[in-house]
Amino acid sequence: MDIDYLIIGQGLAGSLLAWELINRNCKVMIIDNGLENASKVAAGLINPVTGQRFVKSIDVDHLLPTAKKHYAELASVFKQSFYIEKPLLRLFKNANEIEAAYKRLEQSDYQPYLGSLNRAANSLEDISAPFGFIEQRNTGYLLTNNLLARLKEFFINNQCYQQASIDYQDIQIQPTLKWKHITPKRIIFCEGYQASSNPWFNWLPFQLAKGEILTVHHSSSHLENILNFGNWVIPLDEHLFRVGATFDRDNLNELSSDLGKVSLIKSLQSIYRPLSEGNIVKHQANIRPCTLDKQPFIGHHPTHTKLSIFNGFGAKGSLQLPWYSQKFADALLKEADIPSPINRHYATHFTA
Secondary structure, three states: OOOEEEEOOOOOOHHHHHHHHOOOOOOOOEEEEEOOOHHOOOOEEEEEEEOOOOOEOHHHHHHHHHHHHHHHHHHHHHOOOOOEEEOOEOOOOOHHHHHHHHHHHHOHOOOOOEEEOOOOOOOOOOOOOOOOOOOOOOOOOEOOOHHHHHHHHHHHHHHEEOOHHHOOHHOOOOOOOEOOOOOEEEEEEOOOHHHHHOOOOOOOOOOOOOEEEEEOOOOOOOOOOOOOOOOEEEOOOOOOEEOOOOOOOOOOOOOOHHHHHEEEEHHHHOOOOOHHHHEEEEOOOOOOOOOOOOOEEEEOOOOOHHHHHEOOOOOHHHHHHHHHHHHHHHHHOOEEEEEOEHHHHHHHHHOO
């Protein structure tokens, strides 16, 4: 079978890149092992301003409009909403954060993302916020599982999806690029953290991090906004909430742990005690494909130039991937510049 692109991995990166290429009339095949990946566990939170100093995400002024438009177009195609826009309340942890927020409010380029600042400690029902909070705008979350499920159905219906585990030894590079019966012009690896074991791309400086998330049911909670207090709470509906996420660089496995659960419950107890007494209906863990310089890994192998990678989006994939998918497709089809190219690491990390 001759195709244009063989994409390894049907997480959010592989799915959105495949969607982009298919809509540009490319012949694509996606190979996925069918197991739970980091995209399926991730909360899909989109928050343009983060950190103790309230810093805008790099390139957010074009990443966010592109993401919103892209998810709206997907919603129109599949007759189902995927991106839920919802205000976020950032609870201050100390006076330094309050000072940093005041400074950002004076900057015009932060105005679209920051709303009113409230110093009153008791202004939120049942929520402990002794230093007050600030409302953040243009925030929300992606229903990642729902989106990936609809895209998988689309790929299957269009004969461009196979469930299989990839053995790297089955990939033939010379004289013709080939995997089993498929002969692609290019193979693009979108494997998430598993790329750290990929024989062609394991030299890239990943900084993997395990994250655990709880889904909690509570029959009488009144929480309507997303909360961010170091960890976060996302209200999915009137009674169901996602709580996360831990950050562990040492125990790199996909197993949920008692330590992770206790950590998240304790953080809830200090901020929003009623929810900490809810019923835990799901406890998930996976590994984020974070990178050393906090930027994605996109581009072609230095010597095997028909092998490419599209990876390393960490916790910001929901925000970044629509724009990066479009730009990488432009690079593949129109010879445009590759965004966040891996050649920045050739000199320091690649050894032939």
